Amino acid sequence: MLKLSEETRRKYSILVAITTSNSPSLLDISNVTGIPSSSVKRYIAQIRSEFLIDLRFIQANNGRGRRGHYHIFHWGVIDRSEFLINFGSILDAQEKQVS
Numbered sequence: 001m002l003k004l005s006e007e008t009r010r011k012y013s014i015l016v017a018i019t020t021s022n023s024p025s026l027l028d029i030s031n032v033t034g035i036p037s038s039s040v041k042r043y044i045a046q047i048r049s050e051f052l053i054d055l056r057f058i059q060a061n062n063g064r065g066r067r068g069h070y071h072i073f074h075w076g077v078i079d080r081s082e083f084l085i086n087f088g089s090i091l092d093a094q095e096k097q098v099s
Contacts, residue, residue: 012090014029014033017029017091028069053072
């Protein structure tokens with residue numbers, strides 16, 4: 001895998017977590033990536049503006065407060081297929097570094 005800056009690796013990890021998880025909540029993304037929830041929110045805002053990705057929080061119909069999940073509706077300037085081919089295993093590589 002390419003050598004990525006820590007910030008880029010975190011952003012890509014979030015994108016992979018959202019894409020490969022089934023309706024991931026903020027807590028799910030944080031748990032999978034190991035990135036604190038407050039940082040995940042900040043990175044999501046950056047991802048939206050930098051890559052023009054239509055990434056939305058879908059609020060649960062029956063939930064009070066901020067229950068819901070994240071979904072990517074449009075990948076903006078990123079080719080989804082190529083991204084997943086090149087970086088789809090970023091979370092697996094992350095686990096190996098921690099072990």
